[in-house]
Amino acid sequence: MRVALLTGASRGIGRETALALAARGLALFLVAEGTEAELDGAVADCRAGGAPDAARAVFDLADPAAPEAMVQAALSRFGRVDVLVNNAGIRCRKPFGTFTRAEFDGLIGVNFAAAFFASQAVLPAMRAQGGGRIIHVASQTGRVAMEENSLYGPMKAALIQLTRNMAFELAKDGIQVNSVSPGPIATQFNIDSYGRIPGRVEQLEGRLPVGRLGRPAEIAEAIAFLATCEGGFIQGHDLVVDGGYTIV
Structure with a gap:
């Protein structure tokens, strides 16, 4: 049984991932901050959707001790971690000079830092597993x-x-390291954020060659691939999934 540890798993791209x-038959250890009800729902949906097992834990990844504790919790629950998806993130949009x-x-x-130290923490287990x-x-x-x-x-x-450097160093251990770079995606967070600026959604859609915002499930499919x-x-690849935004 392959096991995936996924952060930021309670909503949006994380939940879809x-x-x-x-659906691909992996067991899941789902982590998010302070969203127990949402995590419980995600666990239930994963079990119904084909996961042989699923569990969850609440960790605040702003806590420097959390990444290592999260990995140890996953290893205690499942005994292995085959896939680590560092999805959790926060935003702070302000003019430069005001941060x-x-x-x-x-x-x-x-x-x-959370992705960096979670990756370091899972390394011994992945090496022992052979990749x-x-x-x-x-x-x-x-x-x-x-x-x-x-x-x-x-x-x-x-x-x-970081993806490139980790991939360069860890390939010899059978560990593949890659990243996914989403473009404008219609998560609830983004929709709320875009809504604060009149015409922002239309502006983005007008720039995108595909003519629409992306769906969280489309990013999830890239991560799952x-x-x-x-x-x-x-190895060491950044898969850009942005509807053509960066080619314009």
């Missing part, structure tokens, strides 16, 4: 400049570069 992995140190530390803690897969959920904003994005974008760019595809020749 959990369902996509369940506080607390905002900087908070974003780097959840968006970069595994680690997938970071980055963003197209790690590749292009956008307004009020001078903190979130660089953190995602760092995650993409990297987690379960046959062969080990995809």
Whole structure:
């Protein structure tokens, strides 16, 4: 039985990814912050959707001790972790020049440090198993400049570069490391955020060659592909799933 540990699993892209992995027969250890009812619902849906087993835990990944504790909880529950999906993230959109140190530390803690230290924590188990897969959920904003994005974008760019460096070092251990960079996706969080700016959704759709926002399930399918595809020749790749945003 293959086991996937997934962060940010209670809603949006994370929940859809959990369902996509369940449909492919993986057992799931789902993690999110302070959303027990949503996590319970996700666990039930994963079991109904094909997962041989599913469990959940609440961790605040802003806590420096949480990434390692989360991995140990998954290993205690299942005895192995074959796939780690670092999906959890927070945003802080403001004009450059107005960020506080607390905002900087908070974003780097959840968006970069949590993925970094969770990956380190799972490494001994994956090496002992003979391999595994680690997938970071980055963003197209790690590749292009956008307004009020001078903190979130660089953190995602760092995650993409972390993917490359980890892949370079860990390939010899049979560990595949890749990332997925979503474009504008119609999560509830994004819809609420875009709604604060009149015409923002229409502006984005007008720029996208496909003419619409992406669906969370479309990102989930990309993550599930990297987690379960046959062969080990995809290494250190950032899979951009953005409806063509970055080719315009």
